[in-house]
Amino acid sequence: DIQMTQSPSTLSASVGDRVTITCRASQSINSWLAWYQQKPGKAPKLLIYKASSLESGVPSRFSGSGSGTEFTLTISSLQPDDFATYYCQQYNSYSWTFGQGTKVEIK
Amino acid sequence: EVQVVESGGGLIQPGGSLRLSCAASGFTVSSDYMSWVRQAPGKGLEWVSIIYSGGSTYYADSVKGRFTISRDNSKNTLYLQMNSLRAEDTAVYYCARDRRKETIFEGMDVWGKGTTVTVSS
Numbered sequence: 001d002i003q004m005t006q007s008p009s010t011l012s013a014s015v016g017d018r019v020t021i022t023c024r025a026s027q028s029i030n031s032w033l034a035w036y037q038q039k040p041g042k043a044p045k046l047l048i049y050k051a052s053s054l055e056s057g058v059p060s061r062f063s064g065s066g067s068g069t070e071f072t073l074t075i076s077s078l079q080p081d082d083f084a085t086y087y088c089q090q091y092n093s094y095s096w097t098f099g100q101g102t103k104v105e106i107k
Numbered sequence: 108e109v110q111v112v113e114s115g116g117g118l119i120q121p122g123g124s125l126r127l128s129c130a131a132s133g134f135t136v137s138s139d140y141m142s143w144v145r146q147a148p149g150k151g152l153e154w155v156s157i158i159y160s161g162g163s164t165y166y167a168d169s170v171k172g173r174f175t176i177s178r179d180n181s182k183n184t185l186y187l188q189m190n191s192l193r194a195e196d197t198a199v200y201y202c203a204r205d206r207r208k209e210t211i212f213e214g215m216d217v218w219g220k221g222t223t224v225t226v227s228s
Contacts, residue, residue: 001168032212034212034214034215036152036214036215038152042220043201043203043218043219043220043221044144044152044201044203044215044218045218046214046215046216048214049206049212049213049214050211050213053213055214055216087151087152089152089154089214089215091205091212094165095154095165095167095168096142096154096157097154098144098151098152098153098154099151100151101151101152
């Protein structure tokens with residue numbers, strides 16, 4: 001099975017900061033990666049698909065990049081509504097896998 | 108409005124069985140790929156199972172042989188039959204649509220609020 005490793009596990013940042021989260025796959029997944037945002041007690045929300053395609057309705061401060069085994073999610077200017085946990089997900093095989101999550105906290 | 112609503116969760120003893128339901132509206136379950144994803148208390152997301160529009164099914168190793176995904180096209184509803192339940196199956200179970208453009212996966216774009224399954228004696 002393909003393993004997904006996110007870093008960091010926790011990130012402390014301030015409003016207005018540029019934030020980058022990394023996701024590494026244990027083998028190449030081409031560009032078959034999605035990013036989700038989850039707030040406490042809520043369902044995940046799709047942000048990015050195919051590594052870099054912005055989901056409709058998602059603010060343009062969110063962006064994704066990468067291919068193969070290394071991917072990043074960037075928030076260009078952190079807003080109060082962005083404090084949440086972020087997950088990457090691979091779907092290059094018949095066993096979809098999520099990363100362990102990155103919690104973005106207020107500094 | 109496109110949405111899914113899960114139901115069927117509850118408290119069940121180890122070794123017991125439970126069937127979760129996911130009622131969809133605004134789209135057709137049989138025309139889409141549908142997944143179950145779970146989240147144990149305080150933990151991350153874990154993909155559980157998927158059913159393709161063509162009917163093929165796949166499972167995480169952790170549930171293979173114990174869980175069965177299915178759908179009722181007439182009710183536009185997805186199911187997850189869970190047998191031989193274990194304490195480690197305790198989680199919030201989400202139903203989600205795997206959006207596809209032709210066969211290209213575009214992420215899980217529709218999620219329900221989840222239903223809680225607690226396996227305990």
